[in-house]
Amino acid sequence: xxxxxxxxxxxxxxxxxxxxxxxxxxxxxxxxxxxxxxxxxxxxxxxxxxxxxxxxxxxxxxxxxxxxxxxxxxxxxxxxxxxxxxxxxxxxxxxxxxxxxxxxxxxxxxxxxxxxxxxxxxxxxxxxxxxxxxxxxxxxxxxxxxxxxxxxxxxxxxxxxxxxxxxxxxxxxxxxxxxxxxxxxxxxxxxxxxxxxxxxxxxxxxxxxxxxxxxxxxxxxxxxxxxxxxxxxxxxxxxxxxxxxxxxxxxxxxxxxxxxxxxxxxxxxxxxxxxxxxxxxxxxxxxxxxxxxxxxxxxxxxxxxxxxxxxxxxxxxxxxxxxxxxxxxxxxxxxxxxxxxxxxxxxxxxxxxxxxxxxxxxxxxxxxxxxxxxxxxxxxxxxxxxxxxxxxxxxxxxxxxxxxxxxxxxxxxxxxxxxxxxxxxxxxxxxxxxxxxxxxxxxxxxxxxxxxxxxxxxxxxxxxxxxxxxxxxxxxxxxxxxxxxxxx
Amino acid sequence: xxxxxxxxxxxxxxxxxxxxxxxxxxxxxxxxxxxxxxxxxxxxxxxxxxxxxxxxxxxxxxxxxxxxxxxxxxxxxxxxxxxxxxxxxxxxxxxxxxxxxxxxxxxxxxxxxxxxxxxxxxxxxxxxxxxxxxxxxxxxxxxxxxxxxxxxxxxxxxxxxxxxxxxxxxxxxxxxxxxxxxxxxxxxxxxxxxxxxxxxxxxxxxxxxxxxxxxxxxxxxxxxxxxxxxxxxxxxxxxxxxxxxxxxxxxxxxxxxxxxxxxxxxxxxxxxxxxxxxxxxxxxxxxxxxxxxxxxxxxxxxxxxxxxxxxxxxxxxxxxxxxxxxxxxxxxxxxxxxxxxxxxxxxxxxxxxxxxxxxxxxxxxxxxxxxxxxxxxxxxxxxxxxxxxxxxxxxxxxxxxxxxxxxxxxxxxxxxxxxxxxxxxxxxxxxxxxxxxxxxxxxxxxxxxxxxxxxxxxxxxxxxxxxxxxxxxxxxxxxxxxxx
Numbered sequence: 001x002x003x004x005x006x007x008x009x010x011x012x013x014x015x016x017x018x019x020x021x022x023x024x025x026x027x028x029x030x031x032x033x034x035x036x037x038x039x040x041x042x043x044x045x046x047x048x049x050x051x052x053x054x055x056x057x058x059x060x061x062x063x064x065x066x067x068x069x070x071x072x073x074x075x076x077x078x079x080x081x082x083x084x085x086x087x088x089x090x091x092x093x094x095x096x097x098x099x100x101x102x103x104x105x106x107x108x109x110x111x112x113x114x115x116x117x118x119x120x121x122x123x124x125x126x127x128x129x130x131x132x133x134x135x136x137x138x139x140x141x142x143x144x145x146x147x148x149x150x151x152x153x154x155x156x157x158x159x160x161x162x163x164x165x166x167x168x169x170x171x172x173x174x175x176x177x178x179x180x181x182x183x184x185x186x187x188x189x190x191x192x193x194x195x196x197x198x199x200x201x202x203x204x205x206x207x208x209x210x211x212x213x214x215x216x217x218x219x220x221x222x223x224x225x226x227x228x229x230x231x232x233x234x235x236x237x238x239x240x241x242x243x244x245x246x247x248x249x250x251x252x253x254x255x256x257x258x259x260x261x262x263x264x265x266x267x268x269x270x271x272x273x274x275x276x277x278x279x280x281x282x283x284x285x286x287x288x289x290x291x292x293x294x295x296x297x298x299x300x301x302x303x304x305x306x307x308x309x310x311x312x313x314x315x316x317x318x319x320x321x322x323x324x325x326x327x328x329x330x331x332x333x334x335x336x337x338x339x340x341x342x343x344x345x346x347x348x349x350x351x352x353x354x355x356x357x358x359x360x361x362x363x364x365x366x367x368x369x370x371x372x373x374x375x376x377x378x379x380x381x382x383x384x385x386x387x388x389x390x391x392x393x394x395x396x397x398x399x400x401x402x403x404x405x406x407x408x409x410x411x412x413x414x415x416x417x418x419x420x421x422x423x424x425x426x427x428x429x430x431x432x433x434x435x436x437x438x439x440x441x442x443x444x445x446x447x448x449x450x451x452x453x454x455x456x457x458x459x460x461x462x463x464x465x466x467x468x469x470x471x472x473x474x475x476x477x478x479x480x481x482x483x484x485x486x487x488x
Numbered sequence: 489x490x491x492x493x494x495x496x497x498x499x500x501x502x503x504x505x506x507x508x509x510x511x512x513x514x515x516x517x518x519x520x521x522x523x524x525x526x527x528x529x530x531x532x533x534x535x536x537x538x539x540x541x542x543x544x545x546x547x548x549x550x551x552x553x554x555x556x557x558x559x560x561x562x563x564x565x566x567x568x569x570x571x572x573x574x575x576x577x578x579x580x581x582x583x584x585x586x587x588x589x590x591x592x593x594x595x596x597x598x599x600x601x602x603x604x605x606x607x608x609x610x611x612x613x614x615x616x617x618x619x620x621x622x623x624x625x626x627x628x629x630x631x632x633x634x635x636x637x638x639x640x641x642x643x644x645x646x647x648x649x650x651x652x653x654x655x656x657x658x659x660x661x662x663x664x665x666x667x668x669x670x671x672x673x674x675x676x677x678x679x680x681x682x683x684x685x686x687x688x689x690x691x692x693x694x695x696x697x698x699x700x701x702x703x704x705x706x707x708x709x710x711x712x713x714x715x716x717x718x719x720x721x722x723x724x725x726x727x728x729x730x731x732x733x734x735x736x737x738x739x740x741x742x743x744x745x746x747x748x749x750x751x752x753x754x755x756x757x758x759x760x761x762x763x764x765x766x767x768x769x770x771x772x773x774x775x776x777x778x779x780x781x782x783x784x785x786x787x788x789x790x791x792x793x794x795x796x797x798x799x800x801x802x803x804x805x806x807x808x809x810x811x812x813x814x815x816x817x818x819x820x821x822x823x824x825x826x827x828x829x830x831x832x833x834x835x836x837x838x839x840x841x842x843x844x845x846x847x848x849x850x851x852x853x854x855x856x857x858x859x860x861x862x863x864x865x866x867x868x869x870x871x872x873x874x875x876x877x878x879x880x881x882x883x884x885x886x887x888x889x890x891x892x893x894x895x896x897x898x899x900x901x902x903x904x905x906x907x908x909x910x911x912x913x914x915x916x917x918x919x920x921x922x923x924x925x926x927x928x929x930x931x932x933x934x935x936x937x938x939x940x941x942x943x944x945x946x947x948x949x950x951x952x953x954x955x956x957x958x959x960x961x962x963x964x965x966x967x968x969x970x971x972x
Contacts, residue, residue, distance in 0.1 A: 211768035324577035368763040
């Protein structure tokens with residue numbers, strides 16, 4: 001039995017489009033109809049522009065009839081997290097601060113997707129300025145997990161995950177600073193890839209923590225993730241931190257790169273706090289790889305215990321600086337009750353930012369302040385080097401690491417929102433990867449007894465996404481987790 | 489008790505590049521407000537800086553000209569403070585690793601007289617770093633408007649050691665920096681356009697004391713003479729406070745050049761905490777030996793070296809060189825002309841430039857590069873004069889026409905009929921004989937040995953020649969006839 005159109009993969013849909021069995025307009029109409037049907041329950045979108053999406057789809061069909069199809073993504077509806085700029089579309093970061101902001105320019109990934117013919121559909125909800133792990137910090141209200149509407153989809157890219165899981169897009173982009181793609185992918189039963197820092201241009205991505213942020217895809221399958229990654233990867237002269245490296249054909253490489261791989265199990269990632277059902281599912285996945293002839297070896301990442309502290313110093317320091325530009329002077333929210341310049345700053349920011357954003361700005365300002373810099377920021381940078389070194393040491397013995405993505409499956413909306421520290425613990429398995437700048441992906445590895453998806457994290461070596469995807473693909477080929485869909 | 493002042497200067501120089509320091513939009517002055525902007529300059533959400541190599545080239549070149557050590561890595565930091573002229577509310581700058589360290593600026597103090605070279609000394613530099621300029625606020629009655637055209641223009645900050653002691657030294661220091669930057673093609677240093685700006689740190693201490701006194705930072709020194717006057721005023725103010733038994737406080741003061749007064753802006757307690765940290769959006773840039781060598785080759789002769797060479801090589805007086813040197817183009821023009829007309833004519837060339845060329849440039853309000861005058865034409869003019877083919881008075885007219893049209897002097901002379909001397913020497917000889925015949929008294933005096941009596945014959949000859957007689961030829965003809 002084939003899945004309904006809105007649950008099919010890029011690979012399947014592009015074959016139909018290429019064969020003339022489906023037009024981009026038909027597909028887009030179907031996705032928009034699905035969007036309208038689920039949106040009142042899921043709230044994955046901050047906005048979507050139906051007319052714009054349909055006109056992009058019509059242009060795609062016109063290209064195809066003229067024999068000028070741009071490839072697999074031509075005509076495929078792709079949703080973008082509302083932190084990625086599209087000229088003429090709102091760019092809010094799910095913040096009251098930017099509630100009325102319309103971007104006059106395109107992000108580099110936006111241009112790349114447009115060149116690939118993708119139909120850009122919707123501005124996807126997220127935690128405000130990508131700060132959070134549940135999408136509850138959105139100024140426009142939380143997003144629900146399509147597998148259980150009382151639960152969060154994770155975050156910060158919760159809208160990107162929920163829209164895809166609910167069939168309101170064929171693929172989406174999110175951004176990952178401490179796990180913001182992988183954790184929602186795990187909680188929504190999707191493939192989510194956080195590429196190596198520097199593989200994807202950050203130009204046009206609203207900065208949260210510049211040295212950690214990376215754009216990446218959500219997809220139904222590893223193959224789709226490979227297609228999406230191929231479309232957006234590559235050096236960009238507008239981003240000095242983007243790396244000059246050859247971009248392989250990730251999709252083709254899925255078939256050519258075969259194991260067995262040497263896989264490392266970091267012992268620090270299986271301790272207290274790990275949900276037993278999640279732990280069991282990950283153990284089963286490890287057993288699968290072993291059964292395929294992979295050598296499984298326990299490794300140690302001894303500085304893991306410092307990851308959370310290090311992250312919350314570096315990320316908040318950078319955030320406090322990156323968010324200084326939202327001042328009510330040139331664009332964005334400006335208070336209506338200012339009597340002087342200081343009022344403009346203080347009131348605009350007090351009114352425009354939510355609590356979690358304020359918390360991080362205050363923390364970041366503190367750690368950079370005169371007299372505290374050496375003790376916090378400088379020390380955190382040193383620890384960051386040690387954390388990266390831990391991973392590189394492990395890679396002398398193994399090709400990749402296997403861990404759970406999130407210690408727990410999807411949690412209830414409201415369950416952790418009053419306790420920031422409990423929320424921060426959701427990211428303990430994902431944060432180290434950002435600090436080390438490594439690629440990592442989450443892929444579905446089962447369900448809890450109550451039917452919530454569980455995610456497996458594979459962590460790879462710098463700029464070796466092709467190997468990482470092939471490792472994930474080998475698992476996915478014999479496990480049908482992604483053929484199950486939420487019933488809504 | 490005798491006190492001495494200690495002065496250190498922080499000089500900002502805008503670097504002349506086509507585009508801004510971290511984006512491709514053009515840099516410039518005098519455009520409609522907010523036209524030199526793009527998403528990066530306006531700090532729109534999601535934008536990123538990318539370094540303009542030309543700006544780094546310029547500052548390294550400046551550092552090499554001033555003898556600085558060039559850091560092997562150019563690293564960027566964010567300097568954070570909120571102000572509407574700063575679009576990101578942080579300025580990309582260099583904090584703990586400036587691109588240029590050490591070095592010095594040679595200065596010349598005023599001489600005993602205008603035509604006497606003053607004492608030269610070297611003022612040590614602490615550092616030079618690169619940063620981005622901010623926008624400009626225009627204040628109106630009830631609101632303020634901000635113009636981001638200037639925001640993101642490459643700016644270098646040159647910081648001196650606290651080693652100057654008088655306002656004159658500070659004045660000479662700033663003048664020398666300006667000349668250096670102009671010579672290097674790094675900046676035009678037009679203070680009216682904000683291309684050169686200066687803040688001064690001033691303190692006083694008892695003579696003999698080695699510790700620095702309480703520092704006052706003086707801001708808004710908007711012209712080179714304000715720098716001199718403002719510093720002199722501040723030194724006087726500090727001496728007066730101490731003389732009255734008062735205590736100086738560490739503060740920032742604003743100098744009002746028109747009123748010649750200053751007022752406190754903020755005290756030390758109100759000082760900013762800039763929360764510097766490395767900019768994660770910019771990768772450090774490695775500056776290798778080959779890069780430095782290439783820039784070293786592009787460094788011109790320094791202005792004081794050139795002045796010493798002009799004096800030695802062309803035997804021109806100091807006064808002429810002090811006119812030529814501040815303007816690299818003018819001094820190059822001088823040398824090019826001297827190459828054509830001969831080093832022996834250097835003084836005459838210097839005079840033409842100092843008097844006539846500068847007058848014409850001033851009247852036309854154009855820089856030398858935009859004028860039509862060429863070294864070849866000036867050399868040709870001087871040669872016409874030397875050959876006696878032109879009189880001084882006529883030459884001035886030829887020069888003016890030459891400046892306006894760019895035509896060769898010979899062509900102008902022919903067109904305007906300014907050639908000296910009749911070509912028919914028979915006519916000149918006749919006038920000479922007539923004049924001698926009409927001046928019996930002068931003839932007698934000359935014959936009796938009074939050499940100057942010869943001049944008495946010349947007036948009527950010139951009159952007959954309507955002023956166009958070549959004086960040299962007249963003189964020769966008279967002597968030949970008188971010797972008959």
